[in-house]
Amino acid sequence: MTIRMDQLIKALTTALDIVEGELLGASSMHGKRVAVLSGIMGLRLGMWDEELRALTICALLHDNALTEYIASELDGEEHDAAMKSHCEIGQRNVNTLNFKTNYSDFVLYHHERPNGAGSFQKREGEFSTGAAIICIADTLDVINHLQRVRVERLPEIHRYIESGAGTLFTREAAEAMLGILDENLLETLKDENIEAATLKFIPAWYAEMENEVIINLATFFTHIIDYKSKFTRKHSTQIANRAWLMACRYGYPLSTCTEIYLAAALHDLGKLAISSSILEKPGKLDDEEFEIIKSHVYKTWEMLKDIEGFEEIHLWASNHHEKLNGAGYPFGKKAEELDFVSRLLACIDIYQAVSEERPYHAGRGHRETIGILQDMARKGFIDRNITEDLNKMLLDFDGRDVPPPDLEAFRKARKTLV
Numbered sequence: 001m002t003i004r005m006d007q008l009i010k011a012l013t014t015a016l017d018i019v020e021g022e023l024l025g026a027s028s029m030h031g032k033r034v035a036v037l038s039g040i041m042g043l044r045l046g047m048w049d050e051e052l053r054a055l056t057i058c059a060l061l062h063d064n065a066l067t068e069y070i071a072s073e074l075d076g077e078e079h080d081a082a083m084k085s086h087c088e089i090g091q092r093n094v095n096t097l098n099f100k101t102n103y104s105d106f107v108l109y110h111h112e113r114p115n116g117a118g119s120f121q122k123r124e125g126e127f128s129t130g131a132a133i134i135c136i137a138d139t140l141d142v143i144n145h146l147q148r149v150r151v152e153r154l155p156e157i158h159r160y161i162e163s164g165a166g167t168l169f170t171r172e173a174a175e176a177m178l179g180i181l182d183e184n185l186l187e188t189l190k191d192e193n194i195e196a197a198t199l200k201f202i203p204a205w206y207a208e209m210e211n212e213v214i215i216n217l218a219t220f221f222t223h224i225i226d227y228k229s230k231f232t233r234k235h236s237t238q239i240a241n242r243a244w245l246m247a248c249r250y251g252y253p254l255s256t257c258t259e260i261y262l263a264a265a266l267h268d269l270g271k272l273a274i275s276s277s278i279l280e281k282p283g284k285l286d287d288e289e290f291e292i293i294k295s296h297v298y299k300t301w302e303m304l305k306d307i308e309g310f311e312e313i314h315l316w317a318s319n320h321h322e323k324l325n326g327a328g329y330p331f332g333k334k335a336e337e338l339d340f341v342s343r344l345l346a347c348i349d350i351y352q353a354v355s356e357e358r359p360y361h362a363g364r365g366h367r368e369t370i371g372i373l374q375d376m377a378r379k380g381f382i383d384r385n386i387t388e389d390l391n392k393m394l395l396d397f398d399g400r401d402v403p404p405p406d407l408e409a410f411r412k413a414r415k416t417l418v
């Protein structure tokens with residue numbers, strides 16, 4: 001399957017930047033700004049082609065494990081340990097992108113300092129130029145909010161970089177930053193210009209993806225989305241796993257099972273842009289809050305709509321709250337506009353939401369969950385046949401999580417059938 005990776009990653013970054021602003025008070029469009037700064041520095045230091053692409057994409061996604069990091073802090077992990085896992089998980093996630101260059105520490109060591117004061121106590125020479133570039137771009141944006149810094153502060157920022165060379169920043173990265181940070185660059189980094197600058201540094205990137213890679217990539221998305229709220233830690237993961245299981249049991253070919261898995265993984269992408277205080281509110285939501293929650297699916301639709309190669313995936317992902325009788329949202333589509341996979345994902349989403357624990361209800365077992373779905377099917381909201389298929393096919397997982405896709409097992413099972 002060919003995917004426009006640059007568009008997909010930009011969609012994810014837009015969502016991540018919103019979360020980062022909400023959870024950490026980071027400057028708006030932080031990931032994009034760090035990516036543009038890193039791209040310009042990389043060029044200055046002679047990076048090109050795949051290495052430059054790996055650098056800018058890693059810079060865009062340098063805080064991709066942000067939601068997991070916040071979660072581990074909330075779980076009582078020490079700040080240093082949480083910081084370390086933020087770097088480790090972040091690198092593990094970008095490793096799925098399989099760049100053909102060595103980028104093994106670009107995210108892992110993006111908080112390392114040449115004086116050994118970083119989470120892994122690495123020193124100058126023990127981490128790559130890529131990691132050092134992301135580190136200085138990140139630090140400067142976090143401290144100065146570069147999207148709105150006044151030009152008069154430039155000399156002060158230059159002095160700060162000079163004084164940090166060799167301790168806070170590698171000398172190489174500090175020199176590169178000093179060489180590019182001027183009035184023009186500050187203009188480029190403003191909110192109104194950063195999108196265009198990002199497009200320039202991350203040009204069209206068509207990637208022919210193997211099924212394995214797509215599955216890893218989709219799983220990476222589920223981690224980020226699920227960690228947005230402690231009540232949905234396994235929501236997208238389980239929906240994706242259940243969708244995979246159902247697709248396999250329906251006998252779809254591997255490529256279709258993979259696409260269904262990806263659509264399921266992305267269905268709640270828009271939730272990243274919804275405030276956690278609403279997502280986690282105990283008790284009943286008022287009308288306005290409910291409307292805000294509902295807007296997540298329109299946001300999913302919007303984030304995925306322009307991605308080349310995603311025509312079906314985009315529809316499957318964003319139809320999950322539509323109902324056969326037109327009572328769903330965001331578009332109030334009718335039965336004839338909802339294909340089989342859209343109906344399947346809608347049923348699985350309800351199954352998962354009803355069966356998992358939420359602020360307003362405890363978890364439920366298979367029979368009780370299916371009872372609720374059957375009632376909805378009787379009233380014309382969801383597909384009756386798919387509900388009965390779920391009843392049969394998910395019975396053996398009663399109360400237990402469905403495991404992630406196993407391609408080996410898939411191939412073996414299909415061979416046996418042949």
Ligand SMILES: [Fe+2]
Binds near residue numbers: 086111
């Ligand atoms: Fe970070």
Ligand SMILES: [Fe+2]
Binds near residue numbers: 030063138
């Ligand atoms: Fe950052």
Ligand SMILES: [Fe+2]
Binds near residue numbers: 267268296320
């Ligand atoms: Fe949803």
Ligand SMILES: [Fe+2]
Binds near residue numbers: 235267
């Ligand atoms: Fe959902």
